[in-house]
Amino acid sequence: MLFMTASDSGHRSGFACFVGRPNAGKSTLTNALVGQKVAITSSRPQTTRHTVRGIVHRPDAQLVLVDTPGYHKPRTLLGRRLNDAVRGTWAEVDVIGFCVPADEKVGPGDRFIAGELAALRRTPKVAVVTKTDLADPDTVAAQLVAVDRMAKDLGFEWAELVPVSAVEDKQVGLLADLLVPLLPEGPELYPDGELTDEPEQVMVAELIREAALEGVRDELPHSIAVVVEEMEPREDRPADRPLLDIHANLFIERDSQKGIVIGPKGRRLKEIGTQARGHIEALLGTPVYLDIHVKVAKDWQRDPKKLRRLGF
Ligand SMILES: Nc1nc2c(ncn2[C@@H]2O[C@H](COP(=O)(O)OP(=O)(O)OP(=O)(O)O)[C@@H](O)[C@H]2O)c(=O)[nH]1
Numbered sequence: 001m002l003f004m005t006a007s008d009s010g011h012r013s014g015f016a017c018f019v020g021r022p023n024a025g026k027s028t029l030t031n032a033l034v035g036q037k038v039a040i041t042s043s044r045p046q047t048t049r050h051t052v053r054g055i056v057h058r059p060d061a062q063l064v065l066v067d068t069p070g071y072h073k074p075r076t077l078l079g080r081r082l083n084d085a086v087r088g089t090w091a092e093v094d095v096i097g098f099c100v101p102a103d104e105k106v107g108p109g110d111r112f113i114a115g116e117l118a119a120l121r122r123t124p125k126v127a128v129v130t131k132t133d134l135a136d137p138d139t140v141a142a143q144l145v146a147v148d149r150m151a152k153d154l155g156f157e158w159a160e161l162v163p164v165s166a167v168e169d170k171q172v173g174l175l176a177d178l179l180v181p182l183l184p185e186g187p188e189l190y191p192d193g194e195l196t197d198e199p200e201q202v203m204v205a206e207l208i209r210e211a212a213l214e215g216v217r218d219e220l221p222h223s224i225a226v227v228v229e230e231m232e233p234r235e236d237r238p239a240d241r242p243l244l245d246i247h248a249n250l251f252i253e254r255d256s257q258k259g260i261v262i263g264p265k266g267r268r269l270k271e272i273g274t275q276a277r278g279h280i281e282a283l284l285g286t287p288v289y290l291d292i293h294v295k296v297a298k299d300w301q302r303d304p305k306k307l308r309r310l311g312f
Helices: 002-009 026-034 077-092 108-118 137-153 172-182 200-213 255-262 264-284 304-309
Strands: 012-019 052-057 061-067 095-101 125-130 160-163 225-233 244-252 288-296
Touching: 012 026, 012 077, 012 172, 026 052, 026 061, 026 095, 026 125, 026 172, 061 172, 077 108, 095 108, 095 137, 095 172, 108 137, 125 137, 125 172, 137 160, 160 172, 200 225, 200 244, 200 264, 244 255, 244 264, 255 264, 255 288, 264 288
Parallel strands: 012 061, 012 095, 095 125, 125 160, 244 288
Antiparallel strands: 052 061, 225 244
16 A cells, blocks of 8 residues: 555655775765764775765655665675675665766776676666766766776666766756656655664764774774764753763774874874764764773684674
């Protein structure tokens, strides 16, 4: 009955995810489509850990965006878990957006991922050439041709091929217009106004992790995990001056990494706290007291029990 009503009205709803090599612009594009910061962006690759959904609400459709971690050659148990999670997501969505930056040549990393997509015969695949503001029109055109050819070489065709700039908000609306017809007919999946179904604590943990990753060496990203232990409104506060107490543990793998995260005289940790607090307050719309403890969870990347405890 619900289905008939939905198809009568022509309303569409479904899931999409963006895939592509690290730094391809997937999170930024998700944010631009949704219009609010829900996924985590960073100038460093492979920071999108959790499946974060942003929801595009339109009168004619609801598009639920699932943001997956980067798909890459696994070296550790964590790497394999991430790849499993990514492939699991690909199999579940209604449409896949494959992102390639306009300012970098199509390479083996792109072909590796597109090759995996080729196996998903039934799922429509849309190619998105991202960051067009960083390339001149000829380069963008050449990139569109290269991406088209890559699919043909792999034995499939893109359902759509579209250049966008998420930063300058160019063609982002067009991309949504092209994705919507590829969704099945159906009613709204989430109530209007709900931007993400990711638990707040996970998003808060991601914001702390993002702040912790700023300015640390490239090899550290997978050595940091954050778990929010407690998130409670402070008691005895006047109604017009609420305060949210957040206690979080920041896990590193080895004692030797403590210095990097904490910094001389605790300066680095303080910076992490200040930056994360600003983002959390913007996200939740309330003043926050943030308390971060740095703890060593030895070799947590390779230990299945510890991985589970940290939510992977
Ligand atoms: N100039 C420009 N920069 C962009 C655009 N989109 C993304 N970027 C930048 O490119 C970098 C990577 O963007 P992300 O959105 O984090 O990329 P991602 O594909 O989600 O990266 P991973 O999480 O590592 O897989 C960031 O520094 C963004 O600011 C764009 O349209 N124009």
